[in-house]
Every structure is written in structure tokens, then in C-alpha cells.
Amino acid sequence: MAARFKVKRKGIGQMLRMPGMQAEMLRRAEVIKGVAIGLSPVDPNSPHPGHYKASWETDSTSRGGRRRDRAVGYVRNTSYYARWVEYGTEKVPAHHVLLRAAQIGGRNQ
Template sequence: MPARFKMKRAGVGEMLRMPGMKAEMLRRADVIADVAVGLSPVDTRSPDPGHYKRSWETSATSRGGVRRDRAAATVRNTAHYARWVEYGTEKVRAHHVLLRAAQIGGRNQ
């Protein structure tokens, strides 16, 4: 007789919020942040060269996602000009550091 499986939504939700799942999401975010540090441009003419490169950070929560029902992690750059580095301006080309880091880091998992 074949095995039977009945999924319980509450059990899946509990699994997605487990400490081990949160730790794994943070590990993956750290990999992406490490790649982002390596890809980050440094303007040697600025008053604080390397500020953008030093401003990468990660965090994790067990209440992430749209429904706040699963572990999630975030990679962000706290430099006030990070969005202009990522997306560019009229005078400066976009570097897409986070985009490229997520693409490369996702393969390195």
C-alpha cells in the first residue's frame, strides 16, 4: 500500500519560522553581502573613500514575507547615497551592486 501524506498548514508555518530556517536565511544574506562588498565601487576622490563599501549590513526575522509568516533576511546598504550607486543618476551610471550580488551570491549558496 502506498504511503499517504497530509499536509497541515500550521505545521508548514511553524517549520518556516524555526530558528534553523532564520539562521539559514541570515547565512544566505551574509553570502550576498560579502559579494556586494567585493563589487562595491570606491571613489578615492571622496572625503570618506570606502564608506559605501563598509556600509553593507544584514538582518533576519522569523516574521518576514508578505503575510509575516516565515523567516526572512535583508541585505541593505546604509550609506545615504546607496540608491544612486545602485540605480544611477543623469550623470553617473548605475552600478547595480545589490542586483549583481544577489545573482552571484545566489549561485554560491
């Protein structure tokens, strides 16, 4: 006899917001943060060497995503020039630290 399974969208939504799911998203964000710290460039000639490297932080919420219906983890750099390090400028090449950290960290899960 074949097993029957009926999907309830409400139950899937509850599962995606569970505290365990939020904790797992935070754990994954911490892994990516660790890789990002390792990849972060440090300019010893700058006025604040290591500031970019020390500015990584993580967070998670149970109401994330486009529809605010699932647990998500965030990795961000709070230094004011983080976007220029990530995407580059006319004079400085892009380092893509967060992009590479997400690619590498995603494999190390």
C-alpha cells in the same frame, strides 16, 4: 501499499519560522553581503572613500515576507547615497551592486 501524506498549513508555517530557518536565511544574507562588498565601487577622490563599501549590513527575522509568516534575511547598505549607486542618476551610471550580488551569491550557496 502507497504512502499517504496529509499537509497541515499550520505545520508548514511553523517550519518556515523555525530558528534553524532563520539562521539559514541569515547565512545566505551574509554570503550576498560578502559578494556585495567585493563588487562595491570605491572613489578615491570622494571625501569619504570606502564609506559605501563599509556600510553593508545584514539582519534576519522570523516574521518576514508579505504576510509576515516566514523567516527572511535582509541585506542593506546604510549609506545615504546607496540608492544612487544602485540605480544611477542622470550623470552617474547604475552599478546594480545589490542586484549583481544577489545573482552571484545565490549561485554560491
